[in-house]
Amino acid sequence: MGSTYFGVQVFSYAELEEATDNFNPSKELGDGGFGTVYYGVLRDGRVVAVKRLYENNVRRVEQFLNEIKILADIRHPNLVTLYGCTSRHSRELLLVYEYIPNGTVADHLHGGRANTGNLLGWPVRLSIAIETANALAYLHANDIIHRDVKTNNILLDNNFHVKVADFGLSRLFPNDVTHVSTAPQGTPGYVDPEYYQCYHLTDKSDVYSFGVVLIELISAKQAVDTSRHRHDINLANMAISRIQNQALHELVDPSLAFETDYAVRTMITAVAALAFRCLQNDRDMRPSMGEVLEVLKGMQNEESRSQIPEVVDIAADDVGLLRHVPPPLSPPDSAENDKWVQIKTM
Template sequence: MIMKLVLLLIISFLCLTAEASPPLEYLVKPNCQSQCGNVVIPFPFGIGESCYLNEWYSVKCSDISSGGATAKPFLNHTKLNLELLNVSLKHQTVTVYSPIASYDQQGGGSTSQPSINLDQSPFVFSSLDNIFMVLGCGHAQLMDHENIWAGCTSICNHSYTAQRCYGINCCQTTIPSTDSYYLNNYRVSFAPDGERNNDSTSTTHAFLVDRNWVSRNFTKPEDVAGVNYAPLSLFWMIKEGDNASSDCKGTIAYYSSMIGSYVRYPCDCQVRQEGNPYLSGGCHVVKECANCWGTCDYNYEFDNQSSGSYHIEYYCMTKDRLRPLILGFSIGGGSLLLLLGSFVLYKVVRKKREIRRKRQFFKQNGGLLLEQQNSSNQVAIEKTKIFTSKELEKATDNFNLNRILGQGGQGTVYKGMLTDGRIVAVKKSMIVDESQIEHFINEIVILSQINHRNIVGLLGCCLETEVPLLVYEFISNGTLFQRIHTQDADFLLSWEMRLQIAIEIAGALAYLHSACSIPVYHRDIKSTNILLDEKYRAKVSDFGTSRSISIDQTHLTTLVQGTFGYLDPEYFQSSQFTEKSDVYSFGVVLVELLTGQKPISSTRSQEEKSLATHFILSLQESRLFDILDAQVVNEGRKEEIMAVAYLAYRCLNLNGRKRPTMKEVTLELEHIRVPLPPLIVMQNFEENECIIMDITRPLDSVSSSTMSCLNHSKVSSSDEQPLLFNTL
């Protein structure tokens, strides 16, 4: 970048280009007005007496606004009186506003039929610069007296919304020209396609228009329909007897009476000159050549913006043998100083820009919100390290795709190694708008206040990057979802491990609900958010959608968020999230551990597509052991399995108030694993013979209540019933 800058500066010292337009005083006669409003008026055109070649080139500068704001030029001849938009000496054209002809399809007649007659004038319609366009439906012809000069047909289709003119609701064609004749007057004739347009209520428009204006400004056909005028290019010619300038060599687009047609020749200043060739003495040596010590040379450059023409670029070449040597040493020394200065300046600017970008990202990524939320809990946030972007780029090998551990709705997680050798998980959040920033900051605030062996620990964060980053402890054995649903033959989750994992998850949730200084609702409990470490201990993760509440609150009213299959139906219907909503989601995870089945499955019937519904119906229809995982059936004691199943059954109750708390769930699971005090099965059929249970249907189904009589006396390998447990 610096070398490019130095080279540009050196080239600017050696080469003087000539792309700037000549001064306005070179373009007009002495003491004449050079422009009107924003339009330059060069000779042979002119404003005021003796400032123009003849009356055809006379220009009137008129202020059409009542406030006297913008002056506009008009061709002053009584036969023309056209507003002048531009004068090009180079292309020998003027651009004026031309009227648009209209045809009322419903009335069957022209609403307006304007035309321009250039007979006897030095102007003709430029076939090179103009095209004929038709907007609307039907056919229109460009007529020269009674001869058809051009025409096109537009097909009617009101449902078609084209951005350009392709023949549907709009068509265009070029204007033919010959060596012996130029178009100098026209009118428009309409011939609508009756079969397609009789019932049309639209209006058809036809007009000549400058093709360059169409390509630059024409985006939709209907954009022009409401305009009464369109830009049009006229080619102007100097007739015989009009002595324009002695600088123009040869004839200047004369009308030849011998051959009865116009003969067009360009009129321009000589090489190395600029100015107005139509003025006597109007051409001057270009400034690059006037100040050149040696030879003034030039190159032809192709100009795509000027109808494919060329312009000349001048530069100076010295003949002095000593001067290049002096210039070489001077420029070399100056360039070295410039390079050193530029390098220092570049470093300073880059450092300031980097600091400014980091501040901008810090604010964009919720840094101010983080400071605000932690102003009352400074101790917790101080425990969280603030990493630099360079540290995390190095740790993740510039976020190599091979380092990806997993992806979710809140971001992508990469495996990384810090400089001290610790293996970490770096979460790169996918924040695309301000509504997502709160989730990210919320996760930092919640995790910074949590210290539990079964909750993923937050090590730090980075806010100075384009997307925010979180750094967690690395959990090596993947997710519980992977272990349940993609088990391999070398390792199977035993019943004891499943029961232990369920106890650890329940304990972590009980801690969040009741042991934290401020209760926390996770709001997205699912097996993919439960990680397993090297000893297969459960770690609850992903607190992006979690919420902390004040102690006196019983619920949160929020937009429904969660994962289908784990989502509490009561929360889905009321938008009120309570601690019992986490209990429901935990109940689904518990059923996953029991059955080894996914929370949503298309292989099951529509009624039992949801695992929760499938489990409850199977339990109530005495089919529980038909859906259990083989590992559970082979290793678990029937009493333990039935106790866990009944606990999951209660967690999945549609009525949140009837669900146990996570603290109660934890205690019951602990008692099932280690019955201390001894666990006694109480078969109280008189009081608990039948259990009334709300069946959880899929979210798009109607829920209902069913009475289930669970008779323990019929327990078999395929027919197990829930038991009631009391402690002595």
């Protein structure tokens, strides 16, 4: 009691077992390749999400300590807060986070919450994009690469504010090198093709993944969907094709009034052009996360709306850069697919 890892509180296994009603299946929020997340209430009254890693082996301990080390040193309103953990020598590896009640962006776009009154209108989607970009720009400024940016890892509170989560694959990036060499890890449909082919991980790998997130926000389509035509299974490929062929309307979620609302159409076109730049195979041709954030903020700012056509024109010039570039590859399936979704009936 009272001990810490990297300044993070260490909980006893018994306390977290009690908080989750002995890991009652009715408290389950979601599960993935690395672990299951449970709803819990601590003895001090805090409502939490308790992540229970499936295995206590060397690899899991590495991911466990990695997430603790990264989250212990950073604070940002759009990053999930880590409250504590169990000891690495505990019978199970448990991580304790603040509880975010409104599911994930993926859940609202094409999951269980997608048909609940279309709460994700365009202004909300643009705000989600900005807050996610803000969180990633903050990480990059602190030499951290998330490495698993996806809509399943973007949590939403009841006001639809963003909390980026899941740092098990993240890397602290040395500030005196241009990249680190590491075997590709991540989720199919989101992995930077240059990272996949060359094993070179950079902050631009997150930029690529964020480009896929932007396309998801525009289209409400999944990053990988085997029910689509074989050329469109990978959403990044599909988006590149539609943008190059000036057929963006075929990609956009019909609920967004793209065809009837000029202001919405202008902004969606600008976001699509920005996503196109993020999805370029050559990482040097992608904008930085800071640049992405500034462009998105300009779109949201009423005073900057007159600048949006200029952004579109500049970005549209980049279309030619991808005309003869092979489409991005999809990596082997990742085991990680955490979904912190709604509580089952308790």
